[in-house]
Amino acid sequence: MAVNRVPRRNPARNALFLGISAAVAAQAAPVAAQDAQNQGPDTQRLGTVVVTGSRIRRVDLETANPVVTIDKAAIERSGKLTVGDLLQNLPSVAGAGSNPSVNNSGGDGGTYIDLRGLGAQRTLILINGHRIMQIPGNSTDVNQIPASAIERMEVLGDGASSVYGSDAIGGVVNFVLRSDFQGVELQADYGISDRDDGQRQGYSVMFGHNSEKGNLTVGVNYNKQEIASAANRPFSADAFYLYSGVVSLAGSSRTPSGRIFVPDGMYFNQDGESCGSVTLIAGRSGGSPGDYRCYVGSGPNNDAYNYQRVGNLILTPQERTSAFALGNYKITDSVTGYLEVYANKTRSRSQIAPLPFDAQNDAVTIAADNYYNPFGIEFGRDGYQYLSRFTSLGNRVIAQSTESYSGHGGFKGTFGASSWTWDLGFDYGHYSKDTNSYGYVNYPALRNALGSSFLGGDGQVHCGTAENPIEGCTPINIFNVNDPATISQLQSVLVNPKYDSTTASQRIARFDVAGELFDLPAGAVSLAGGVSYRKDSLTGRVDSLSVADNRGNCALAQEACGSPVSGSLDVKEAYFEVLVPILKDIPFAHSLNLIVGDRYSKFDKFGNTNNWKVAVEWRPIEDLLLRGTVSKVFRAPTTQDVYAGPAGNAPLFRDPCNGLNAANFEGGVVPPSVAAACVGVPQDGSFGGTGLSQSNGTPSGNIWAHRIDPNLTTLKPEFGKSFNFGVVYDPRWLEGLSLSADLWRLYLNDYIGNIGASLAVNTCYNTGQFCSLVRRFPDGPSSGSIDTIYQPVVNLGRFDAKGVDFSAKYRLPETSFGSFALSFNSTYLARMDNSLTPGLPGNVVNSLAGKYWNEYGNYARWKAIAGISWRLGAFDASWYAHYVGPFSVGSMDLRQNFSADGSPDFPGVVLKYGSSTTHNFQIGYELASLKTRFDVGIDNAFDKKPPQIYQNNTLNSNTDVSTYYSEMLGRYFWGRVTVKF
Numbered sequence: 004m005a006v007n008r009v010p011r012r013n014p015a016r017n018a019l020f021l022g023i024s025a026a027v028a029a030q031a032a033p034v035a036a037q038d039a040q041n042q043g044p045d046t047q048r049l050g051t052v053v054v055t056g057s058r059i060r061r062v063d064l065e066t067a068n069p070v071v072t073i074d075k076a077a078i079e080r081s082g083k084l085t086v087g088d089l090l091q092n093l094p095s096v097a098g099a100g101s102n103p104s105v106n107n108s109g110g111d112g113g114t115y116i117d118l119r120g121l122g123a124q125r126t127l128i129l130i131n132g133h134r135i136m137q138i139p140g141n142s143t144d145v146n147q148i149p150a151s152a153i154e155r156m157e158v159l160g161d162g163a164s165s166v167y168g169s170d171a172i173g174g175v176v177n178f179v180l181r182s183d184f185q186g187v188e189l190q191a192d193y194g195i196s197d198r199d200d201g202q203r204q205g206y207s208v209m210f211g212h213n214s215e216k217g218n219l220t221v222g223v224n225y226n227k228q229e230i231a232s233a234a235n236r237p238f239s240a241d242a243f244y245l246y247s248g249v250v251s252l253a254g255s256s257r258t259p260s261g262r263i264f265v266p267d268g269m270y271f272n273q274d275g276e277s278c279g280s281v282t283l284i285a286g287r288s289g290g291s292p293g294d295y296r297c298y299v300g301s302g303p304n305n306d307a308y309n310y311q312r313v314g315n316l317i318l319t320p321q322e323r324t325s326a327f328a329l330g331n332y333k334i335t336d337s338v339t340g341y342l343e344v345y346a347n348k349t350r351s352r353s354q355i356a357p358l359p360f361d362a363q364n365d366a367v368t369i370a371a372d373n374y375y376n377p378f379g380i381e382f383g384r385d386g387y388q389y390l391s392r393f394t395s396l397g398n399r400v401i402a403q404s405t406e407s408y409s410g411h412g413g414f415k416g417t418f419g420a421s422s423w424t425w426d427l428g429f430d431y432g433h434y435s436k437d438t439n440s441y442g443y444v445n446y447p448a449l450r451n452a453l454g455s456s457f458l459g460g461d462g463q464v465h466c467g468t469a470e471n472p473i474e475g476c477t478p479i480n481i482f483n484v485n486d487p488a489t490i491s492q493l494q495s496v497l498v499n500p501k502y503d504s505t506t507a508s509q510r511i512a513r514f515d516v517a518g519e520l521f522d523l524p525a526g527a528v529s530l531a532g533g534v535s536y537r538k539d540s541l542t543g544r545v546d547s548l549s550v551a552d553n554r555g556n557c558a559l560a561q562e563a564c565g566s567p568v569s570g571s572l573d574v575k576e577a578y579f580e581v582l583v584p585i586l587k588d589i590p591f592a593h594s595l596n597l598i599v600g601d602r603y604s605k606f607d608k609f610g611n612t613n614n615w616k617v618a619v620e621w622r623p624i625e626d627l628l629l630r631g632t633v634s635k636v637f638r639a640p641t642t643q644d645v646y647a648g649p650a651g652n653a654p655l656f657r658d659p660c661n662g663l664n665a666a667n668f669e670g671g672v673v674p675p676s677v678a679a680a681c682v683g684v685p686q687d688g689s690f691g692g693t694g695l696s697q698s699n700g701t702p703s704g705n706i707w708a709h710r711i712d713p714n715l716t717t718l719k720p721e722f723g724k725s726f727n728f729g730v731v732y733d734p735r736w737l738e739g740l741s742l743s744a745d746l747w748r749l750y751l752n753d754y755i756g757n758i759g760a761s762l763a764v765n766t767c768y769n770t771g772q773f774c775s776l777v778r779r780f781p782d783g784p785s786s787g788s789i790d791t792i793y794q795p796v797v798n799l800g801r802f803d804a805k806g807v808d809f810s811a812k813y814r815l816p817e818t819s820f821g822s823f824a825l826s827f828n829s830t831y832l833a834r835m836d837n838s839l840t841p842g843l844p845g846n847v848v849n850s851l852a853g854k855y856w857n858e859y860g861n862y863a864r865w866k867a868i869a870g871i872s873w874r875l876g877a878f879d880a881s882w883y884a885h886y887v888g889p890f891s892v893g894s895m896d897l898r899q900n901f902s903a904d905g906s907p908d909f910p911g912v913v914l915k916y917g918s919s920t921t922h923n924f925q926i927g928y929e930l931a932s933l934k935t936r937f938d939v940g941i942d943n944a945f946d947k948k949p950p951q952i953y954q955n956n957t958l959n960s961n962t963d964v965s966t967y968y969s970e971m972l973g974r975y976f977w978g979r980v981t982v983k984f
Contacts, residue, residue, distance in 0.1 A: 053132065055157040055177040057598070058166060058531035059582050060424070060517055065731055067598060067618035067630040069745045069808065071095075071158040071828065075181075078150060080872070080881055080925050082940040082977045084192060084205050084226050085146040085323075086153065087114025090176065091968060092885045094830035094867055095119060095160050095808065099860025103228065103319045103351075104964035104971045111403050111436075112228070112321030112351030113144030117965075118160065118174035119749065119804060120835060120851075120862055122756070125638055127163070127171040130178045131343065133411045134167065136432030136509040139541055139643040145176065147347035147407055149224040149325045151190060151207040154181045160808060162636035162725030162749060165600040165616040168576055169639040172723070172751065180329055180343070184211030184220045187984055192226070194977035197946065201231040201318050201972045217332040217339070224325045230354075231318035231972055233311045238948050239960035242311045245914075245953045246301060247906040253300075253954075254307030255392070257359030258282065259484055262298050262306070262390040264784070265378060272297040282306050289483035291377050310356035314398035317960050317971045321351040338416040341428075346408050353401045358442055358560060360481075362389040363785055364699045365446060366556060369453045375480040387784045391481060395490040396497050399442040408433045422527075423518030430511040438503035443559045445548065448496040452479040500546040503565055507642070511537045525594070526584035534577045541642035543568040553710065554791050555651040555701030566648025568704070574639065578602035593622040609639055609720050628731040630745075639720045640705070640755055644796045647704030654700040654760030654792060655857065655958065659768040659900050660684045661691025661907040676771035680764065683779045684787035691907050698789045702757045708795030712775035715797055723751035723802075739814035748805035753798035759858050760792045762799075762839060765900045769847055770840055800839045800846075806832040821875030829867035829886075847898045855892050855916075856901060857957050861966040863890040865918075877929040884922050885969055891915045892956055905955035916950045921969045935982045942975040 053060050056068030073089065083089045091102055097120030103112050115123035123142035128135045135143050156178055163171040192205035209222035233239040244253035256262045260283040267277050269292075278297035287294035299305045324347070331341040362369060368383035369376060376382075382389035413428025479492040515533035522528070545565040548558040557564035580600035586592040598618040605611040616634030623629070660681035665671050666688075673686060684690045703711075705718040729745030758776060767774040776793040780786055812826040835851040837859065855861040865888030872881035893903035893913040904912035925940035949960075949967035957963060964971060 055129070055132070055175060056159045056161060056163050056166060058515065058517060058533070058578075058580050059529050059598075060531075061529065061582065063620075065628055065733075067596075067620050067632050067727075069160050069630075069727055069729055069743075069747075071160065071810070073156045073158070075154055078153060078156070079979075079981070080879070080927065080938065081883070082194075082923070082925055082938065082942065082979065084150075084194070084203050084228070085114065086148055086150050086156065086178075087116070087144070087146040088968075090114070090116050090145060090156065090158070091965075092868060093118075093158060094828055095158070095174065097832065097835075097860065097862050097866070097966075098122065099965045102965060102968050103321060104317055104968050105959060106316040106319050106353045106964075107355050107958045111144075111353070111405065112146075112319045112349060113138075114146050115142045116145055116176055117142075117860070118158070118176075120832075120860060121173040121749075121751065121754075121802060121804070124641070125170060125172040127167055127175045128178075129167070129175060130345070130409075131180055131411065132177060133343075133428075133430050134509075134511065134537075135409060136407075136434060136507065136539075137170070137641065138434060138436075139505055139507050139543075139641065144349075144405075144407075145178075146323065147325060147349065148178050148345070149207065149222060149327055151188065151209050151224055152180050152220075152222055152327050152329070154179045160745070160747065161632060161727045162634050162723075163616075164614040164636040165578065165602045165634055166580065168578075168602060168604060169574075169637060169720070172636045172638055172721075172725070172749070180327075181211075181220060182329060182331070183213060183218050184209065185213045186211060189982045190979065192977065192979045194975060196231065196972045197974035197976070198235055198972075200229065200235055201975070202229040203227065203977075215333075217330065219328070219330040221328045222326065225323070227322045228318065228320055230316060230320040233315040233317050233960050234313075236317060236960075236971075236973065238951055238962060239315075239317055240312055241961075242307070242309050242954045243951065243961050244955045245904050246955070247909055248904065248912075249301075250953070251301065251303065251305065252307070252309060253305060254309045254311075255356075255359060256298075256300065256307060257361065257390045257392045258306060258308040259392050259394045260285070260306065261482070261484075263295070263378070263382075264388040265380065266387075269378075270295070270297055283483065288486070289377065289480070290375070294377070308356075308392055311960070313394075314354050314356040315960070316354050317964070319351050319353045321349060323347065323349045334414075335416075337419070338414055340412075340414050342410070342412040344408075344410045347406070349403075349405045351403050351405075353403075355399050357392055357394045357396055358399055358444060360389075360391040360393060360444075362386075363780075363788070363790075365560065367446060367450050367453060369481065373453060374478055375482050377482065384780075384785075384790075385783055389481075391484055393442075393444060393484060393493060395484060395493060396444070397442050400440070402439045402441070403436060405434070405436040407435075418518070421518060423516060426513075426515045426533075428513050430509070430513070432509040434505075434507045436503070436505045437501065439499065439501045440559075440563050441499045443498055443500065443563055444493075445496045445498045445558055446560075447558050449479065451476055452492070452496065453481060498548060498559070500548045500559065500563070503543070503545055503549070505541070505543040507539070507541045509537065509539050511535055520581075523584055525587035528584070529582040530579065532577075532579035534575075536573070536575050538571060538573040539642050540571040541568060541646060543647075551649045551651060551701070553649060553707075555649045555699065555703075555793075557651070561651030561699050561701075562653055564649075564651035566650060566703075568643075568646050568648055570642050570646035572639075572642055572645070573607050575605045576602060591623045593625045594620070595622070596620040604637075604639075606639055606720075608645065609718075612637055612720060612722075626732060626734050629729075630731070631728040632726070634725050635722070636725050636749070636751070637720050637722045638755065640718045640796075643704065644755055645705050645718060647702075647707075647796070649701050649703040649707055652700040652702060652794075653697045654794070655697055656760040656764060656792075657900050657902070657907075658691060658696055658789065659765055660787065662688050663690055664688035676774075677768060679771055679774040680768040680777065681779075681787065683781040690787050696789070698760070699791045700760055700794055701791055702794040703796070705796045708797055711793045711795060714775075715795065718755065718796065719753060719798055721751055721754045721798065723749060725749045729808075737813075739816070741810075741812050743808075743810045745808045746805075747808065749802070750804070751802040754800070754802055755796060756799055757794045757796050758799070759794065761858055761900065763792050763794065764789075765847065765898075766840055768900075769898060772840055800837060801841050803834060803836040803838070804832070805834045806830055821873050821878075824872045825870070827867065827869045829865065832862055832864045832866075835862045847896075849899055849901075850894075853890055854894070855890050855952065855956075855963055855966075861887075861890060861963050863888045863966070865889075877931065878927070880924075880926040882922065882924055884920055886918065886920045887966060888918045889916060892952060903953075903956060905953075916952075919947060919950065919967065919970070921945075921947045933982070934984050935980065938979040938981075940977050942977065943969055943973060946974040948973070
């Protein structure tokens with residue numbers, strides 16, 4: 004078998020591999036659902052507990068809330084260095100959540116959990132039931148939470164706005180920490196891929212002390228993840244594109260030898276056909292028209308630039324240090340003080356290929372009489388297009404340093420000898436991020452160096468000639484960027500700005516009570532309630548070179564532009580939750596409970612709202628639980644949603660105006676919406692031909708939306724409803740077996756988000772809405788081409804989703820061969836519809852279930868995890884499998900303008916992909932005499948490759964790095980040592 008091949012190079016990897024091979028039957032820790040009742044002695048205790056999804060203390064561990072629990076043992080046996088690596092494989096995770104493999108488009112090394120595929124910002128993250136601050140513009144990086152401090156993770160797959168407030172729409176992840184640890188625990192971890200990259204190392208130390216008065220636990224974690232290059236994997240080493248039914252290494256048209264657009268009839272290919280663009284012949288100086296030939300844009304010998312092999316990564320390197328302290332002290336018999344403090348510092352360094360140059364989008368004019376211009380025509384916004392790439396400046400690198408601090412403290416206790424408890428507390432969160440960029444160009448200086456050899460159009464004298472340069476300005480020969488003299492000249496305009504510094508904070512004051520109101524024949528009526536005040540603040544600064552104008556342009560490439568931001572939001576809230584036991588111990592009603600709750604929220608910017616829930620728990624017999632919950636959910640805009648100024652990006656989209664021909668419309672007249680969408684586009688079918696495009700994008704917060712278009716609405720919260728109906732069966736006749744199924748449905752109106760490039764251009768084309776956001780060149784050589792697409796945050800359309808969650812686990816009776824446990828957890832996604840402009844003529848519904856779409860992510864209908872664990876004496880072993888079902892790319896509904904083929908002549912192309920399963924193996928040994936545990940394992944043991952989706956459908960590595968994170972590195976070996984004393 005392939006797993007028996009001994010690696011040739013790295014000795015550390017060899018040692019790991021030999022240890023694993025000695026345990027042929029060993030397999031990786033199942034992280035499938037483990038309900039609290041199966042967690043072992045620590046959770047098998049009498050007394051009341053609070054289960055995630057409710058504030059009421061109760062004895063029952065199986066409730067109306069569909070909670071998946073991952074215990075500490077499963078976390079440790081999984082071999083994962085961070086909890087994010089573990090959580091993102093849950094079947095309920097979908098969409099386009101970010102992780103360390105998201106390198107292009109802003110990867111910061113973090114992992115952001117996206118339950119139900121509604122966006123990570125709609126998944127609420129808690130620690131010990133307390134809200135953790137979201138990172139501005141995203142969610143909470145769960146990798147900042149130290150794995151060694153976690154007792155278990157509870158994942159609620161249901162909306163819980165009435166319990167926790169805003170953001171708990173797709174679900175909730177609650178990290179329950181170890182509160183009674185005693186002693187010292189040391190841990191060391193090492194891992195490396197089968198290709199000798201992606202090395203990781205991790206170390207942690209934790210101290211705990213218990214006394215009659217309380218407990219104190221402190222710990223420090225450090226881990227480091229090394230780089231993995233896209234060039235080191237066959238699936239990612241080349242920029243493959245699908246055009247006109249042919250897969251080819253196409254790459255980028257921004258090449259070091261240039262792609263220069265010229266008037267028709269200036270150049271001809273070997274077949275005598277006029278070509279509209281040329282490139283520099285290798286070895287030529289570029290000083291005369293004869294140094295150029297026709298640019299070859301397709302075929303096996305095309306001139307495109309393969310950026311994947313140069314700088315792109317499949318794993319963003321990162322280094323994390325975290326510390327925590329958890330303490331509680333019994334002040335009196337009825338009052339306890341508590342304090343939880345967490346700190347994390349992360350440094351990451353994403354990297355992509357050298358900076359491309361686009362004269363039009365970068366607003367750089369190369370004058371017709373520029374000293375080095377051999378064509379005698381102007382290039383830039385008012386002239387022809389000129390494309391190049393500054394390879395001599397090195398790769399673009401984004402170095403980010405983030406720090407987060409949070410704390411939860413207060414006093415809690417009881418009211419005398421009653422059942423009532425209270426909790427008076429204060430929560431604080433602080434987040435800061437500094438971003439440094441490398442490999443960029445100061446465009447004002449470049450514009451000056453590329454201007455005219457006399458007075459320019461702005462009335463200023465430019466750099467002159469090579470023989471007579473103007474003092475302080477060196478003219479640049481951009482027509483040969485590989486010339487040593489040009490390389491030296493470009494260094495004069497190279498800048499490495501510190502272009503972003505963001506600080507955010509959250510303050511929460513809260514008071515909660517819970518207890519029993521009165522008794523009914525079926526039991527006591529219980530109540531939980533409370534009030535809170537929360538204030539979120541955001542401040543952001545950018546480098547002077549990075550400050551964007553209203554179009555999102557700055558002195559740098561647009562992707563590096565940003566805006567200062569400052570603002571705050573606050574909310575006052577009050578909630579209650581009541582449990583009413585209706586029936587108990589009668590025929591067909593072993594128990595019947597009703598739970599009702601409501602939360603009132605008053606925002607300083609968005610008015611007020613009530614969000615309620617009604618839940619029923621019915622056990623017709625003791626072994627069978629039928630449960631159902633209906634709740635109202637909502638999410639309020641964040642400070643980033645409201646206040647963020649214009650920034651820059653380079654969105655990928657398909658222009659619906661390609662091939663526009665009036666003859667195809669009734670009466671030969673294009674509809675008004677099409678005319679508004681295609682300003683400047685010829686109507687004879689001659690426009691376009693490149694299919695997918697990248698253009699200048701300008702995302703911004705809502706306050707900037709009105710400057711673009713006063714008709715865009717003021718931001719308001721998003722609202723919807725969540726439904727869950729399930730069954731849990733724990734047969735007494737087969738001890739250790741538990742089965743569950745939950746049918747869930749969710750709809751969300753007025754969801755908040757940036758208007759994507761595809762949404763803007765397609766909605767404008769289909770309905771006439773959002774046309775103010777799409778700016779085209781009205782005339783000139785680039786007439787009709789898109790200049791800028793504005794992408795403000797607004798309330799968009801509606802999401803409709805539904806599916807079924809399945810869970811099964813069985814702990815077999817003890818045998819002479821050891822004890823075995825099986826687990827299975829899966830989700831079937833029946834529907835995921837995004838209605839873009841509901842209620843408007845021409846509304847388009849994007850049906851995402853079973854599809855991958857770069858703008859939204861992956862929504863495979865089936866996802867599952869399964870595992871088998873075994874223990875005998877000091878040995879244990881396990882196997883864990885992660886399954887992603889079939890999916891497709893593209894849609895035959897032409898209104899969606901979504902084709903898997905990048906050519907405009909191949910609309911509605913659909914590619915189908917099969918399922919994918921990865922297998923992980925683990926073995927552990929407890930050396931009791933030294934109080935030491937050894938674990939070794941193989942992740943992705945059979946070296947499963949991710950599916951090839953092609954670069955015209957994704958920004959990262961030809962594949963979907965959010966869904967197939969486990970496959971990105973290939974076969975991976977790891978080992979861990981844990982010492983306790």
